[in-house]
Amino acid sequence: MRRIIVFNSLSLDGVMQAPGRPDEDRRGGFEHGGWALPYSDPAMGKAAGESMATAGGLLFGRRTYEDFYKVWPNRTDNPFTEVLNNTQKYVASTTLKEPLPWRNSTLLKGDAAHAVAELKKGAGKDLVILGSGDLIRSLLPHNLIDQFVLLIHPLVLGSGQHLFPEGGPAIPLRLIDSRSTSTGVVIATYQP
Numbered sequence: 001m002r003r004i005i006v007f008n009s010l011s012l013d014g015v016m017q018a019p020g021r022p023d024e025d026r027r028g029g030f031e032h033g034g035w036a037l038p039y040s041d042p043a044m045g046k047a048a049g050e051s052m053a054t055a056g057g058l059l060f061g062r063r064t065y066e067d068f069y070k071v072w073p074n075r076t077d078n079p080f081t082e083v084l085n086n087t088q089k090y091v092a093s094t095t096l097k098e099p100l101p102w103r104n105s106t107l108l109k110g111d112a113a114h115a116v117a118e119l120k121k122g123a124g125k126d127l128v129i130l131g132s133g134d135l136i137r138s139l140l141p142h143n144l145i146d147q148f149v150l151l152i153h154p155l156v157l158g159s160g161q162h163l164f165p166e167g168g169p170a171i172p173l174r175l176i177d178s179r180s181t182s183t184g185v186v187i188a189t190y191q192p
Helices: 042-053 063-071 080-086 112-121 133-142
Strands: 004-011 055-061 089-092 105-108 126-131 146-154 176-179 188-192
Touching: 004 042, 004 133, 042 055, 042 080, 042 146, 042 188, 055 063, 055 112, 055 133, 063 089, 089 112, 105 112, 112 126, 112 133
Parallel strands: 004 126, 004 146, 055 089, 055 126, 089 105
Antiparallel strands: 146 188, 176 188
16 A cells, blocks of 8 residues: 655745745735745755655645646756656646646546545555645545655744645644754654
8 A cells, every 4th residue: 555645845834835936826915935945955855855765656736736847847957857757646636637748647537535545555655745735635634644744944924825724634643753954944754
């Protein structure tokens, strides 16, 4: 059985919206895009590399898939492009149609939680969710997430989309690993 692993950056107050670029996601008037960039360091790159090394596939919601496709396939200034291009990508969307534009991409059919539960039953390496807050929040009530690798940044944003929704299910977590980076980011790994 495969595991589902969430790998995401968060502010100290739990915001996950638009960590990478100012124009990444302005929903709700969000003006703090790119907030994670000043905290990047080699330890964070190593954590991302370790996560990708165990991935047999990536799970995306539509918005994150389209954003990644807009940015990553043609970048040549980093070690991640080749991995992202060559890794199997599964996309939960009710509006996208096949064929999907990014190679090695498969559209999940029907209810996202049901489709992900079916993927979990298969043999193979872990499936990693990057970004994709709506997808994560849809999986939480079904106990489909096996691990959270959270890069918790030392800043409070005060607004934005949160990883864990208000009024969502209670999820007791157990810390299985933690380390800090030179910029004060805590990389915490939790399992339900």
